[in-house]
Amino acid sequence: LSIRRQRQMCIRDSFIHMLTVDDFRFSAPISLRWSDLDEFGHVNNAIYSTYLEEGRIAYFKNGIPWNWRVEKFLLARVEINFKRELKMEHDSYIYMRCSSFGKSSFVFDYLIVDKVRNIEIANARSVQVFIDTETGVPQALSTDIKQRFINFEGEGNITDSNASKD
Numbered sequence: 135l136s137i138r139r140q141r142q143m144c145i146r147d148s149f150i151h152m153l154t155v156d157d158f159r160f161s162a163p164i165s166l167r168w169s170d171l172d173e174f175g176h177v178n179n180a181i182y183s184t185y186l187e188e189g190r191i192a193y194f195k196n197g198i199p200w201n202w203r204v205e206k207f208l209l210a211r212v213e214i215n216f217k218r219e220l221k222m223e224h225d226s227y228i229y230m231r232c233s234s235f236g237k238s239s240f241v242f243d244y245l246i247v248d249k250v251r252n253i254e255i256a257n258a259r260s261v262q263v264f265i266d267t268e269t270g271v272p273q274a275l276s277t278d279i280k281q282r283f284i285n286f287e288g289e290g291n292i293t294d295s296n297a298s299k300d
Contacts, residue, residue, distance in 0.1 A: 153245060153257070158229035159287060162192040164246065166222050176219035183212060186244055186258055189228040193242075198282045204267060205279065210239065211261040220255045224248040232283045234293040238272040239263045240283065 155161070164185050172178040187209075194200040220226055229245040244258040266273040284292055 153243060155229050155245060155247060158231045158243075158245065160193050160197045160231065161227050161229045162189060162196075164188070164226040164228055166220070166224075166226065168222075171222060174219075176221050179214075179216060182214050182216075182246070182256055182258070185228055185246060186212065186214075186230075186242075186260060189230050189244060190242065190260075190262075193230055198286045200282075205264070206267050207240075207262040207264045209260060210263045212258065213260070214256055214258040216256050217254050218248075218256075220246070220248070224255070225250040226255065232287055232292055233259075234295060235275055235280055235283070237296050238265075238274050240275065 166177065170177045170181045194202075225248060227247055227249050229247065230242050232240055233243045234241045239261050242260045242262070244256075244260070245254060246256040246258075247254055263272050264275050264279070265271060280292075280294070
C-alpha cells in the first residue's frame with residue numbers, strides 16, 4: 135500500500151476507535167453460538183460480519199421504520215478492526231449508528247463490546263447502497279428515508295455529503 139493510503143486507513147481507524155458507547159443510540163445483545171468459536175475458543179474473525187448483519191436487521195426492526203419489500207439496499211463495503219478476542223463467556227453487545235449519507239448510500243459505524251469487562255472487542259464500518267427494486271441499479275436516497283435516519287439518530291448526528299450539492 136502507498137504511504138498515502140496507509141495514512142487514510144489509520145485516520146479512518148482512529149475515527150472509529152474514538153467512538154464510545156455513548157455515541158450510539160442503538161444497541162443489541164449478540165447471541166454467541168457454539169459454532170461461532172474456533173479451535174482456540176474465541177469467535178472466528180469471519181463471524182463478525184454475521185454479527186454486523188444481525189445488528190443491521192435489529193436496527194431496521196427496532197430503530198427506524200423500514201419497508202423491506204420496497205426499500206432495498208446492498209452491502210457495498212465492510213471494514214472490521216479487531217481489538218481483542220471475543221469468547222463465549224463474554225457479555226457482548228453491538229452498538230451501531232448511521233453516521234453519513236451519500237447520494238445513494240449510507241454508512242453504519244459499529245462497536246462490539248463486552249459490557250461486563252467494559253472493553254471494546256472490535257469496531258467496524260459498512261457502506262450500504264440503496265437500489266431500485268426493479269432494475270437493481272443504485273437509486274438516490276429519498277428525503278423521507280434520510281429523515282427517518284435523522285429522526286432516530288438525532289439532528290446534526292449524520293453527515294450528508296450531498297447537502298451542498300442539492
